[in-house]
Amino acid sequence: xxxxxxxxxxxxxxxxxxxxxxxxxxxxxxxxxxxxxxxxxxxxxxxxxxxxxxxxxxxxxxxxxxxxxxxxxxxxxxxxxxxxxxxxxxxxxxxxxxxxxxxxxxxxxxxxxxxxxxxxxxxxxxxxxxxxxxxxxxxxxxxxxxxxxxxxxxxxxxxxxxxxxxxxxxxxxxxxxxxxxxxxxxxxxxxxxxxxxxxxxxxxxxxxxxxxxxxxxxxxxxxxxxxxxxxxxxxxxxxxxxxxxxxxxxxxxxxxxxxxxxx
Amino acid sequence: xxxxxxxxxxxxxxxxxxxxxxxxxxxxxxxxxxxxxxxxxxxxxxxxxxxxxxxxxxxxxxxxxxxxxxxxxxxxxxxxxxxxxxxxxxxxxxxxxxxxxxxxxxxxxxxxxxxxxxxxxxxxxxxxxxxxxxxxxxxxxxxxxxxxxxxxxxxxxxxxxxxxxxxxxxxxxxxxxxxxxxxxxxxxxxxxxxxxxxxxxxxxxxxxxxxxxxxxxxxxxxxxxxxxxxxxxxxxxxxxxxxxxxxxxxxxxxxxxxxxxxxxxxxxxxxxxxxxxxxx
Ligand SMILES: Cc1ncc(C[n+]2csc(CCOP(=O)(O)OP(=O)(O)O)c2C)c(N)n1
Numbered sequence: 001x002x003x004x005x006x007x008x009x010x011x012x013x014x015x016x017x018x019x020x021x022x023x024x025x026x027x028x029x030x031x032x033x034x035x036x037x038x039x040x041x042x043x044x045x046x047x048x049x050x051x052x053x054x055x056x057x058x059x060x061x062x063x064x065x066x067x068x069x070x071x072x073x074x075x076x077x078x079x080x081x082x083x084x085x086x087x088x089x090x091x092x093x094x095x096x097x098x099x100x101x102x103x104x105x106x107x108x109x110x111x112x113x114x115x116x117x118x119x120x121x122x123x124x125x126x127x128x129x130x131x132x133x134x135x136x137x138x139x140x141x142x143x144x145x146x147x148x149x150x151x152x153x154x155x156x157x158x159x160x161x162x163x164x165x166x167x168x169x170x171x172x173x174x175x176x177x178x179x180x181x182x183x184x185x186x187x188x189x190x191x192x193x194x195x196x197x198x199x200x201x202x203x204x205x206x207x208x209x210x211x212x213x214x215x216x217x218x219x220x221x222x223x224x225x226x227x228x229x230x231x232x233x234x235x236x237x238x239x240x241x242x243x244x245x246x247x248x249x250x251x252x253x254x255x256x257x258x259x260x261x262x263x
Numbered sequence: 264x265x266x267x268x269x270x271x272x273x274x275x276x277x278x279x280x281x282x283x284x285x286x287x288x289x290x291x292x293x294x295x296x297x298x299x300x301x302x303x304x305x306x307x308x309x310x311x312x313x314x315x316x317x318x319x320x321x322x323x324x325x326x327x328x329x330x331x332x333x334x335x336x337x338x339x340x341x342x343x344x345x346x347x348x349x350x351x352x353x354x355x356x357x358x359x360x361x362x363x364x365x366x367x368x369x370x371x372x373x374x375x376x377x378x379x380x381x382x383x384x385x386x387x388x389x390x391x392x393x394x395x396x397x398x399x400x401x402x403x404x405x406x407x408x409x410x411x412x413x414x415x416x417x418x419x420x421x422x423x424x425x426x427x428x429x430x431x432x433x434x435x436x437x438x439x440x441x442x443x444x445x446x447x448x449x450x451x452x453x454x455x456x457x458x459x460x461x462x463x464x465x466x467x468x469x470x471x472x473x474x475x476x477x478x479x480x481x482x483x484x485x486x487x488x489x490x491x492x493x494x495x496x497x498x499x500x501x502x503x504x505x506x507x508x509x510x511x512x513x514x515x516x517x518x519x520x521x522x523x524x525x526x527x528x529x530x531x532x533x534x535x536x537x538x539x540x541x542x543x
Contacts, residue, residue, distance in 0.1 A: 024397075048393070048428075056386045056420030063390020066375060067398060068321075071390075085380050086417065090387050094368045094377040130369075 001139075002165035005200075006103040009161050012146040013072060014042050019177035020123065020150055026061050026073040028054050033163075034074040034103045055083040062096040070097060077102025077118025077160060084124060091156045092128040099149055100125075105135070106251025108201045109163040118160065123256020125158040126229045132157035133208035133229040137184075137203035141226055148178045162201045168190030169203060170226070173231045178227065181235035185210045185222035194220040195243040197236070199228060199258045202249040210247075231261045264307045272343060273303040273476075274499055277509045279352055281337040281369045285529035287356040290364065292513055293506040294409060295336040296338045297440040297463070300474045301502055305405060306340045309483040312402070313344065322400050325391055327375050329384020330409035330438065331365040332521070337374065338362050346373050348424025351369045384408070385435060389425045392433040392497075403490060406435045411443030414452045420465070429495035434486045435466075437499060438473065440506035442517050455466030466499045473502030509536050 017023045017039065026048045031037040040047040050057035050206035054075055061071035073080075080087065080102050091098050094148075105118045124157055125133045132153060142161070149157055150166040150226060181197070197205055203224045210220045225231070240246050250258040264272065276299050284290040296457035304315060305326065312323030322397070328337050329541070335355065342349045354360035361370040365379025376387045395402045412418065425433055437457070445451050458468045468484055471478040479502070486498040506520070507513030510532040524532055 024394075046397075050424060051420075053417075053424065055383075055417040056389075056424055057341035059383050059386025059417065059421070060390035060393065061422070062376060063387040063392070064394040066387070067391050067394025067400075069394045086383055086488070088387070089380045090383045094387075095377070121268055213291070 002167045003139040004163060004165050005136055005139065005142045005161040006035050006163060007237060008142035009091065009101065009146060009159070010038040010142045013039050016146060016150050017043055017046070020070065022070045023150065024069045024070060024071050025049065025066055026050050026057050027055050028052055028075045028079070030075050033076070034101065036072075036074050051083050052212065054079050055086045058083055058086045058100070059090045061088040061098045062094060065096040065098045071105070071205050072099045072101055074101040074103065076104040076116055077121040078104070078116065080202065081118070081121045081124045088128060092131050095130050095155050097154065098144070100156070101161065102158060103161045104163045105160045105200060108251050118252070120253050121158070122228055122250070122258070123260070126256060126261070130155045131229065132227070133160070133226055134158065135160040135200040136226050137200060137224050138166050138169045144176040144223060145226055148176075152178065160200060164201065166201050167204050179230050179232060180227070180237060181232045182224045183221060183239070185220070186223045187219040187221045190219075191242045192219045192221040193243065194218060194245045195221045195240050196220050196247050196249060197225055197258060197262050198222060198249040199225040200251060202251050204212065206249045225258055228258060228261055236262060266480070269303050269307055269476050272307055274442070274536055276303060276336065276339040276343065278343065278351070278533050280335045281510070281524060281529050281532045281536070283335050283338065283352045283355045283537030284523040285526060286353050288523050289356060290335055290523050291332040291517070291521045292510070292524065293442065294330060294333040294438065294440065296508045296510065296513065297473070297504040297506045298333050298336050298407060298438045299508065300476060301407070301436055301438060301479060301504075302336050302340050302464050304476060304479040304483060306344060308480055309487070310405070322402055324390070324402050325375055325395075325404045327378070327384045327388045327391070327404070327406045328366060329378055329388070329406050330381065331440075333409070334364075334366045334374075337366065341373060342351065363375045378498065381409070381412040382417045385418055385421035385425075388423050388435070389428070389430060389433060392430045393428055396430070396432055403432045403434060403487065406433070407420050408435055408437050409443070410437060410439040410441065410448050410454065410457070411451065413437070422461065422464040424464065425497040430497045431490040431493065431495050433497040434483070435497065435499045437501050438504050439501060440504040442520065443516070443518050444517070446517060463500070467494070467496045468499045468501055470501040471503070474508055475502035483518045511535060
């Protein structure tokens with residue numbers, strides 16, 4: 001099965017909203033694309049259509065958080081980071097309990113071009129104090145990250161999602177450990193010569209690459225990184241012990257993303 | 264509190280502002296002083312649930328100072344209210360102090376949200392008003408804006424959306440002192456007709472002299488009663504003020520926007536405030 005993480009997000013949001021009256025959702029004329037229309041149909045009284053005015057949406061969400069709500073505000077990632085100053089002051093430096101959801105991550109969105117792609121969003125969000133940054137690799141992990149963001153995470157967080165379908169990768173029965181690395185391709189014998197860290201849609205690519213390298217005798221392990229901040233440094237140091245090469249794969253600028261976190 | 268008492272509170276707040284700024288040797292006197300009378304009436308007569316020192320109540324009225332650089336005026340109010348000790352005012356702008364040069368919610372939660380980058384407070388105030396209404400709370404939310412500040416586009420996004428959500432528990436106060444940093448507002452980026460603009464966006468506008476205590480009190484009352492009537496409209500109090508009000512050598516002088524008085528100037532200013540007539 002394959003599903004876009006934006007779709008999995010919206011389904012999870014609707015599921016969680018039943019038991020969590022504090023959840024409210026804001027969108028800026030992209031509810032069809034971010035999939036929050038699912039929520040809007042189910043809970044029209046808790047959905048706020050803010051129009052094409054993202055800065056005001058971000059500030060309004062911050063205010064809702066101050067009143068005790070748990071707002072999810074949604075748009076394309078690039079349109080959110082476009083209002084960086086508002087995220088910076090009204091959310092991050094105010095420690096407002098807001099969930100910023102940026103869909104349409106990276107080149108994976110297809111033909112629309114750079115104006116619609118989140119290409120620097122991880123870098124910008126990571127730089128903000130108090131801001132957590134999360135990117136699930138598939139539908140199941142999206143659901144698990146959502147549960148974590150609703151039940152446990154305190155303070156602001158950014159959730160980065162794909163437009164395109166991504167294959168199911170989450171290992172059956174594996175216990176979810178929030179903010180920890182997860183080994184998704186294990187090397188059978190000895191320690192891997194190559195260790196690969198990947199996040200979001202790039203995890204599937206990395207898994208495919210590991211398979212493609214096997215015939216040539218290269219053993220590559222693949223680690224999924226759903227939490228870019230906090231970043232599991234301990235887990236990373238343990239994972240790369242003895243490795244001859246460490247690589248990172250992500251659909252994002254090489255500056256400030258997963259690669260920078262690993263480096 | 265009634266007018267005569269409010270006038271004396273306003274004087275005390277002005278003195279503290281001057282003392283604070285002189286002590287820290289930096290800060291913004293002009294826009295702090297222009298908003299003092301508006302804040303005195305609001306905090307000491309109009310707002311509910313903000314009397315408990317040290318206690319932050321869920322159902323209190325809220326105040327957001329969107330023009331964050333005028334925060335010395337708010338710190339003075341909070342000291343007078345007992346939320347912070349008057350001695351703490353001396354720590355303004357010092358490293359480690361709760362009284363940062365611009366409001367910092369992470370250190371001092373009673374400021375509700377961090378501000379200092381202009382143009383953002385009205386959006387946050389609107390979200391707060393929306394959330395409190397959903398919670399069934401009677402709280403009202405006030406937001407102080409500067410007239411230079413409202414050149415920011417985000418303010419007009421909020422101006423557009425608050426009427427859509429029928430936020431009659433939201434009251435914006437525009438401290439229209441006509442001056443910003445690079446010059447008079449009318450030259451930097453003209454905004455008039457201000458009342459027409461806000462009305463056209465769907466706000467109920469009350470235009471007053473922002474130093475006339477009776478008029479200020481009446482405006483707040485009108486705003487509250489309109490809110491209670493279920494009119495479903497946010498209110499903008501368009502307060503015509505004078506930058507630096509209460510200190511004659513600062514009044515209307517753009518150069519006093521962001522410069523602290525030295526010891527001598529502070530002494531002179533305080534003497535004038537203390538000795539001055541009922542309107543400072
Ligand atoms: C986004 C942003 N741009 C610029 C500044 C710098 N700044 C601080 S105060 C000010 C002028 C504000 O004028 P006004 O809103 O009229 O305030 P007042 O005259 O009441 O002090 C400016 C430009 C800022 N704080 N935030």
